[in-house]
Amino acid sequence: MAETIKSNLSDDELEEVVGGTTREYRAAWDIINGVYGTGAERYNRLNAAGINAQVAIDYAGALSEGFQAVINDVINGRYGNGQDRVNALSAAGYNPAFVQSMVNAYLMNS
Numbered sequence: 001m002a003e004t005i006k007s008n009l010s011d012d013e014l015e016e017v018v019g020g021t022t023r024e025y026r027a028a029w030d031i032i033n034g035v036y037g038t039g040a041e042r043y044n045r046l047n048a049a050g051i052n053a054q055v056a057i058d059y060a061g062a063l064s065e066g067f068q069a070v071i072n073d074v075i076n077g078r079y080g081n082g083q084d085r086v087n088a089l090s091a092a093g094y095n096p097a098f099v100q101s102m103v104n105a106y107l108m109n110s
Helices: 011-018 022-032 039-048 053-075 082-091 096-108
Strands: none
Touching: 022 039, 022 053, 039 053, 053 096, 082 096
């Protein structure tokens, strides 16, 4: 079974990060973890759950492709530690609190 990755952000934090699409963001993690199946089945199951399937699928793609690289870079020290990390992530255009929560979730599940 694939490793499970989840977000530990509160709904308010998620809404701030992803612009008010908390359900789609949370569903994206479920997509990554295989909860909704694949292909048309995935799309149909998301829509049946009242989730905008395309938005959730787009988030899942971004999380699985882009954020994994950032998570790895943070773990490997590319962005430094403490306030240096916050400053470096901000300068690179990332939300430091969001990235750190993704790193924490990844490490808790690895």
